[in-house]
Amino acid sequence: MIPFDxxxxxxxxxxxxxxIANKTLKKGKKIMxxxxxxxxxxxxxxxxxxxxxxxxxxxxxxxxxxxxxxNELTIGSTVTLTSxxxxxxxxxxxxTVERIADHTIQDKITLGGxxxxxxxxxEAVLPLMVTDSDIVIANTYGKKRIPLKDIFDKRIQLQxxxxxxxxxxxxQFLSLPSIHVKRTKNEKIDYPLITIVAxxxxxxxxxxxxxxxEYPFRSSSMENFxxxxxxxxxxxxxxxxxxxPDKILNDISGSSEYRKFMFHSMLYExxxxxxxxx
Amino acid sequence: MLEISDSTxxxxxxxxxxxxxxxxxxxxxxxxxxxxxxxxxxxxxxxxGDCGACTILVDDWPIKSCLMLTVExxxxxxxxxxxxxxxxxxxxxxxxxxxxxxxxxxxFLMVCHSLSKxxxxxxxxxIQNWLQSNLCRCTSxxxxxxxxxxxxxxxxxxxxxxxx
Numbered sequence: 179m180i181p182f183d184x185x186x187x188x189x190x191x192x193x194x195x196x197x198i199a200n201k202t203l204k205k206g207k208k209i210m211x212x213x214x215x216x217x218x219x220x221x222x223x224x225x226x227x228x229x230x231x232x233x234x235x236x237x238x239x240x241x242x243x244x245x246x247x248x249n250e251l252t253i254g255s256t257v258t259l260t261s262x263x264x265x266x267x268x269x270x271x272x273x274t275v276e277r278i279a280d281h282t283i284q285d286k287i288t289l290g291g292x293x294x295x296x297x298x299x300x301e302a303v304l305p306l307m308v309t310d311s312d313i314v315i316a317n318t319y320g321k322k323r324i325p326l327k328d329i330f331d332k333r334i335q336l337q338x339x340x341x342x343x344x345x346x347x348x349x350q351f352l353s354l355p356s357i358h359v360k361r362t363k364n365e366k367i368d369y370p371l372i373t374i375v376a377x378x379x380x381x382x383x384x385x386x387x388x389x390x391x392e393y394p395f396r397s398s399s400m401e402n403f404x405x406x407x408x409x410x411x412x413x414x415x416x417x418x419x420x421x422x423p424d425k426i427l428n429d430i431s432g433s434s435e436y437r438k439f440m441f442h443s444m445l446y447e448x449x450x451x452x453x454x455x456x
Numbered sequence: 457m458l459e460i461s462d463s464t465x466x467x468x469x470x471x472x473x474x475x476x477x478x479x480x481x482x483x484x485x486x487x488x489x490x491x492x493x494x495x496x497x498x499x500x501x502x503x504x505g506d507c508g509a510c511t512i513l514v515d516d517w518p519i520k521s522c523l524m525l526t527v528e529x530x531x532x533x534x535x536x537x538x539x540x541x542x543x544x545x546x547x548x549x550x551x552x553x554x555x556x557x558x559x560x561x562x563x564f565l566m567v568c569h570s571l572s573k574x575x576x577x578x579x580x581x582x583i584q585n586w587l588q589s590n591l592c593r594c595t596s597x598x599x600x601x602x603x604x605x606x607x608x609x610x611x612x613x614x615x616x617x618x619x620x
Contacts (some may be wrong), residue, residue: 179487180482182482183462183482184482185460186525186527187459188457189457215525215528219484220505220523222482223503260517279505280589281518281588281589282520282567282589282590285518286520286523366588
């Protein structure tokens with residue numbers, strides 16, 4: 179049971195959604211854009227979140243787009259993780275989302291929800307990071323398409339009235355050699371101890387990480403070390419780990435020392451994988 | 457734009473029939489099915505999306521009804537265990553002893569029924585992925601797996617993979 183009442187809006191257009199968001203915010207009320215709703219319901223039930231209104235964006239056609247057209251893959255913010263995996267336009271993204279929660283919940287979790295949620299892992303962002311993807315966001319003044327890296331700093335930096343419409347991935351990345359490695363503490367279905375995705379393009383191997391720090395990230399200095407073929411593999415990995423941009427997580431899933439050990443082992447596995455691909 | 461502010465009469469399509477009920481935006485579908493419609497097949501377990509006892513089908517796909525607002529279900533086709541009407545998976549559970557205490561059974565039935573319709577040629581990995589969404593504390597997992605396998609089109613699977 180959710181212990182508070184709120185208004186429910188289900189707009190059919192982006193304009194309707196942002197307009198009702200703006201009007202509600204001007205009254206001093208809180209709003210939430212709502213897609214899959216799994217995080218909202220589980221947190222609301224525990225009194226960990228409050229809103230005066232939710233704006234369910236699943237009725238907006240542009241948010242439901244899922245197509246490969248004009249050399250770009252477009253995935254709307256309300257497309258479910260199951261749909262991404264079943265359609266499988268981008269195998270690296272499919273592998274990643276298939277390991278978020280369990281299969282039935284993947285039928286409800288959406289791409290936008292995973293990107294914008296408060297749970298720190300946000301693993302769906304990793305394949306978008308290594309492919310230099312773009313994101314389309316909207317507010318009352320209209321829509322804008324921007325590089326993900328310009329708006330993702332520890333988490334997606336959205337204003338209260340802004341919503342994610344869709345993400346756009348260039349087709350050239352979809353079939354490049356890639357790998358997804360996830361380790362959990364015990365069970366297969368769990369939050370990550372560490373998740374890494376890596377993709378090799380013309381320049382080198384791109385890496386993105388979740389559950390190393392308190393936020394997902396991609397680091398150019400770490401990539402420089404990992405791609406420096408003049409050094410032995412162990413040395414490259416050690417230098418990369420020394421350049422992790424923040425404190426390494428130390429929690430119930432694993433101590434920071436254990437994470438470092440596991441991180442080294444996973445990076446070794448990934449570099450070996452790409453050597454074998456070559 | 458659909459706007460619901462308070463308790464209001466809405467129509468849900470449940471087990472093939474339109475049903476009018478009173479709901480407010482914060483109502484959870486699991487409780488609406490049980491308390492408003494008397495469909496107690498979907499079970500409250502963890503109520504946090506972990507156990508799968510409350511699984512129903514929404515537009516043919518399994519959904520944990522504890523993680524869905526009632527108002528989200530407007531315009532969708534809801535199927536609960538009461539609407540299965542002697543589906544092959546029910547007989548398969550009986551024949552394979554796919555339950556003990558029975559509390560998780562309706563959730564497992566719904567996942568298995570959906571799997572058999574959406575992926576009738578599902579391979580081992582797909583079966584594992586789908587069934588890992590549900591918990592059974594009587595540990596009759598092997599029997600449940602045998603039940604779902606007994607209704608899948610395994611001849612096609614054997615032919616495709618070359619193994620039995």
